[in-house]
Amino acid sequence: MSEKLNALITSLPKEQARPLTEISKTRPQMESISSRNLLKYLPWVNVSGGYYRVNRRQVLEIRPGLVSFDTSHPAPEIYGPSLSQMPSLSKIKDDELLNRIAAVAEREEFAKNAPIVNGGTVPTHLHIIYSGKVSFFEPGVYDFANATGTMGPAQYFGGFGLYSDKDSPADATAPSYTYNAVARTNVVILKIEFAKIKDIIRDFMRATEDLHTYLYTRVEISEVFNKTNRKGEKIVDLFSGLHDNEPSIPSTFVAYDATPREYELHSGQTILKIHTKVADLYNSPYNQTEEQVRLTVEELREAQEHEMINNKSFGLLHNADFRQRIQTETGPPTPDDMDELLSKRRKTQYIFAHSKAIAAFTRECTKRGIYPNTVELDGKQTIAWRGVPILTCNKIPVVDGLTSIIAVRTGEENQGVVGLFQMGIPDEIESSMSVRFMGIDEKAIISYLITNYFSVAVLVPDALGILENVEVGIH
Numbered sequence: 299m300s301e302k303l304n305a306l307i308t309s310l311p312k313e314q315a316r317p318l319t320e321i322s323k324t325r326p327q328m329e330s331i332s333s334r335n336l337l338k339y340l341p342w343v344n345v346s347g348g349y350y351r352v353n354r355r356q357v358l359e360i361r362p363g364l365v366s367f368d369t370s371h372p373a374p375e376i377y378g379p380s381l382s383q384m385p386s387l388s389k390i391k392d393d394e395l396l397n398r399i400a401a402v403a404e405r406e407e408f409a410k411n412a413p414i415v416n417g418g419t420v421p422t423h424l425h426i427i428y429s430g431k432v433s434f435f436e437p438g439v440y441d442f443a444n445a446t447g448t449m450g451p452a453q454y455f456g457g458f459g460l461y462s463d464k465d466s467p468a469d470a471t472a473p474s475y476t477y478n479a480v481a482r483t484n485v486v487i488l489k490i491e492f493a494k495i496k497d498i499i500r501d502f503m504r505a506t507e508d509l510h511t512y513l514y515t516r517v518e519i520s521e522v523f524n525k526t527n528r529k530g531e532k533i534v535d536l537f538s539g540l541h542d543n544e545p546s547i548p549s550t551f552v553a554y555d556a557t558p559r560e561y562e563l564h565s566g567q568t569i570l571k572i573h574t575k576v577a578d579l580y581n582s583p584y585n586q587t588e589e590q591v592r593l594t595v596e597e598l599r600e601a602q603e604h605e606m607i608n609n610k611s612f613g614l615l616h617n618a619d620f621r622q623r624i625q626t627e628t629g630p631p632t633p634d635d636m637d638e639l640l641s642k643r644r645k646t647q648y649i650f651a652h653s654k655a656i657a658a659f660t661r662e663c664t665k666r667g668i669y670p671n672t673v674e675l676d677g678k679q680t681i682a683w684r685g686v687p688i689l690t691c692n693k694i695p696v697v698d699g700l701t702s703i704i705a706v707r708t709g710e711e712n713q714g715v716v717g718l719f720q721m722g723i724p725d726e727i728e729s730s731m732s733v734r735f736m737g738i739d740e741k742a743i744i745s746y747l748i749t750n751y752f753s754v755a756v757l758v759p760d761a762l763g764i765l766e767n768v769e770v771g772i773h
Contacts (some may be wrong), residue, residue, distance in 0.1 A: 307759070315628070319735070325584050326593060327756065328593055328597075330597075331651070332693075334599060334600070335648075335650065335689040335690060335691055336606060336607065336693070337606075339648055339708070340708060340715065340754070341708050341717065342716065342717040342729070343716045343717065343752075343755075344720060345563060346720065346721065349562055349563070350755055351558050351559070351561075352755055352756075353554060354555045354558060355531040355552060355554060355555065356466055356531065356532045356760070357526075357530050357649070358525055358531070359523075359529075360385040360514070360522070361385075361619070362384060362385050362620040362621070363383030364380070364452040364623075365377075365380045365426050365453075366380035366452065367428065367452070374486065376400040378398075378401075379397070381396045381399060383620075384457055385716060386457035386460040386513065387495075387512075390512050395502050398498050399429075399490060399498055402494045403488040403489065403499070404488070404490075404491075405428075405489075405511065406487045406488075406489055407487075408481040408484070408485045409481065409484060410481055410484055412480070413478060413479070413480055413563060414432060414476075414480065414487065414589060415455075415479045416478055417436070417475050417476060418474050419474055420475075421456045421458070423489040423492065424454060424456055424460065424489065425455050425489055426452075426454045426487065426488045426489075426490070427450060427451050427453050427454065427485065427486075428449075428451060428488050428528075429451055429485065429486045430451070430481060430482070430484050430486060431449045431481075431482040431483075431767065432448050432449050432450075432481060432485055433445060433447070433476060433479070433480050433627070434446045434448070434477045434478070434480075436477045444476060445627075448624070450623075450625040453623070454535070455553055456475075460491075461513070461516045461518075461519055473516075473710050498503065499513070529760075532553045535549070535550040536548065561612060561718060561753045561755045563698060563720060563753050564612065564751070564752055564753050565749060565750065565751050566598050566749070566752070567749045567750070568594060569746070569747055570742070570748055571744065571745050572586065572744045572746075573743055573744070574743070574744055575742070587744075591733055591746065592618075595728065596746065598731070598750045601660035603691070604693045606753075607691065608693065612754055613754070614706075614715070614754065615694070615704070615764065621642075621759075621761070622642055622643075622762060622764065623763075623764050624764070624765055625765075626766075626768055628714075629769035630658045630659070630769050630771075631658055631659040633658075633662065633666065634767070635765055636659065636683050636684075636703075639705050640683070642705075643707055643760040644707070645707050647686065647706065647708050647712075647714070648705070648708065649683065649687065649703060649704070649705050650691040650694065650703070650704040650705075651690065651704070652690070652692060652694045652701050654701065655702075656690065659683075659688075660681070671683075673685060691704070699769055699770055699771045700768060700769060701770055702765060702766050702767075704763070705763045705765075706761060707761045708764055709715075713757045713758045713761060713762040714757060715755070715756050716755055718752060718753040718755055719751060719752050731748075732747075732748070732749050733747070733748050734746065734747045
């Protein structure tokens with residue numbers, strides 16, 4: 299049969315000719331390389347000594363933080379030590395006492411649009427949001443309910459009622475709610491009664507201590523408020539007015555934070571191994587060692603951007619100020635939500651979002667007949683909102699159809715967000731990236747230590763804002 303086929307072929311078959319030819323080939327390709335816009339557009343500061351200290355003015359205001367939850371149990375539980383993030387409980391430094399307070403929390407569920415608290419009533423509980431969103435409304439000048447914001451999981455309200463001027467379980471002079479709180483979605487609230495908190499503290503107290511050791515009073519809060527500017531920093535005394543009567547000009551100084559935050563450079567490392575036979579013989583047309591290093595460096599850069607977004611110590615998603623975290627009003631990111639995000643800071647320069655969030659935003663714009671403008675960035679037209687470019691960042695997670703949108707002001711001169719690295723490290727191949735030869739072992743395997751040093755710092759709280767719980771599904 300084969301003889302008959304050969305008789306029909308009158309030229310050299312390609313199967314026989316191909317082994318005699320050279321073949322064109324590409325260098326190794328890598329699908330997971332992304333645009334890495336955060337690394338590209340963030341200003342970078344060269345750090346010496348591995349640390350970057352952010353000096354600020356002294357802040358007297360009690361800054362709030364997020365509460366954490368213990369998810370190892372079937373029912374939601376509050377992680378006790380995180381209660382110290384609440385201004386009303388920030389004096390308490392004992393984890394055992396905080397755990398006792400967390401243990402008496404009661405779960406309560408509210409359906410969508412159900413009232414949670416009503417204006418004019420005296421608060422009796424701390425309200426900690428476990429899931430869902432809560433919106434707040436205050437009466438307007440012309441009897442119109444003004445929406446004053448929305449809170450989401452790990453945020454809380456009603457704590458001002460715990461500020462007591464009397465050493466008693468209930469303070470009859472406590473102020474009442476000035477707003478109505480309404481469930482924007484189905485909501486789960488963990489409530490802690492003020493009376494139980496004070497009883498637990500009394501059981502825990504030493505003989506020489508009273509409630510004021512553990513709880514702020516309204517007098518203390520008022521004194522702090524009178525000594526701070528609108529950002530909670532200690533005021534600078536000055537005179538402003540006419541000098542007709544030769545007034546006394548006060549003396550003053552600008553107080554600094556005595557314990558400034560220091561950012562340590564984070565390291566990403568791996569050991570790359572290549573057999574000497576591969577490195578010696580299989581190097582044409584592409585050098586195997588160079589290609590292995592190139593692809594490993596790309597992977598380290600991808601991991602770097604992921605850490606700068608998600609790392610719990612310094613990542614942007616975990617280092618936004620409590621008041622710079624805002625919630626979407628309806629779920630998807632609307633133009634109103636983006637305006638609210640931009641209004642939280644001066645001179646927002648970039649917005650970073652997952653591509654699914656950008657698609658959800660443009661859908662909402664289309665529904666309203668709005669078309670986002672574009673700006674030129676590096677010679678290309680980029681979608682923007684109010685002149686601020688919106689850049690893709692696939693390291694921002696999308697979990698259960700929810701994601702976040704990050705807005706930043708950048709640069710040291712703008713008191714913004716900056717990337718940190720250190721130039722001039724040994725065997726450096728890129729900025730703050732080194733490849734160090736580690737030797738050849740008894741199996742003829744060459745080892746290279748590849749290291750990347752980096753971090754990211756937020757110089758002042760309003761340099762970074764996050765729009766949280768952004769729904770990316772199609773509605």
